[in-house]
Amino acid sequence: MGADADAVEEFAAWMRTLHREAKKPSYTEIVRRIRAADPHASIVVSTISETLNGKRLPRWTTVEPIARALGGTAAPSRNA
Template identity: 40%
Template sequence: MAAELRDLRARAGAQTGPASRGPDPRMFEKALQEMAAELRDLRMRAGAPSLRQLSTQIRDNDTLPATVSMSALSEVFSGRRLPRWDSLSAIVRTLNGDEREWRVRWMRLEELQAAQRGPRKL
């Protein structure tokens, strides 16, 4: 996992050393759009359920960790925001995706998003 994150930082344009400026802020947006496109592909392979159908299937499945509204689904599938893991997990499981594979993608995006925000101030 650490090696994957180092590779992700390198591909994102992260620099090392005292002159480090961090990753290019556009990398998070690009990666978020790529994830949204992959989610849309997963949705198509699952029979292209409408957002209403998907939201209902998630809500009606008691084994899933979260419910996801139609508006939240729209934001996720359009790449406007990175969902919490429990929401993405519910989407992926409902669409019969590989949860472990998507967890790695989500963690990479979390890392890019955190790098874009910069260090937290105390």
């Protein structure tokens, strides 16, 4: 396993920890939470599955809403 694959797995493990600490809501529930916060969000169940299972390293615009839906906090604004 290469360094990139290790980083993806480490990231996925962190996301799974957030999921577990949030009492493992279903992927559908996570999508519902994301869309409640942002009705224009385009994240779907398969994206959440790929993110939590380490299929690929997602973009930050995907990670942040999932993390918030699992009880994480938003990243500080770069303008702050």
